[in-house]
Amino acid sequence: MENIKITFKVDGIETSVVGEKDKTVLDSAIDNDIDAPYSCRGGACATCIGKIKNGKVELEQNYILTDSELEDGLILTCQAYPKSENIYIDIDDV
Numbered sequence: 776m777e778n779i780k781i782t783f784k785v786d787g788i789e790t791s792v793v794g795e796k797d798k799t800v801l802d803s804a805i806d807n808d809i810d811a812p813y814s815c816r817g818g819a820c821a822t823c824i825g826k827i828k829n830g831k832v833e834l835e836q837n838y839i840l841t842d843s844e845l846e847d848g849l850i851l852t853c854q855a856y857p858k859s860e861n862i863y864i865d866i867d868d869v
């Protein structure tokens with residue numbers, strides 16, 4: 776997994792950035808000046824929720840999302856590490 780592309784949709788605007796496997800998708804967003812919401816960055820507040828519409832991520836911690844929410848594609852971007860090369864995260868659709 777060399778070329779990780781992460782696209783974020785925030786306030787109707789899509790922006791694609793280069794991701795890293797050892798960096799959360801939220802950190803990739805922040806490092807690229809994307810206005811993604813967050814607060815605790817510890818998997819506890821749910822401010823950073825997004826919906827994954829393409830690709831895969833793995834959550835390091837999750838104290839909030841239920842199994843059915845996870846099945847619906849909801850993720851905590853502050854806990855999500857890329858597990859595929861082409862990831863699309865919709866921050867608006869949550």
Ligand code: FES
Pocket residue numbers: 812813814815816817818819820821822823824851852853854
């Ligand atoms: S910023 Fe609080 S759960 Fe992600």
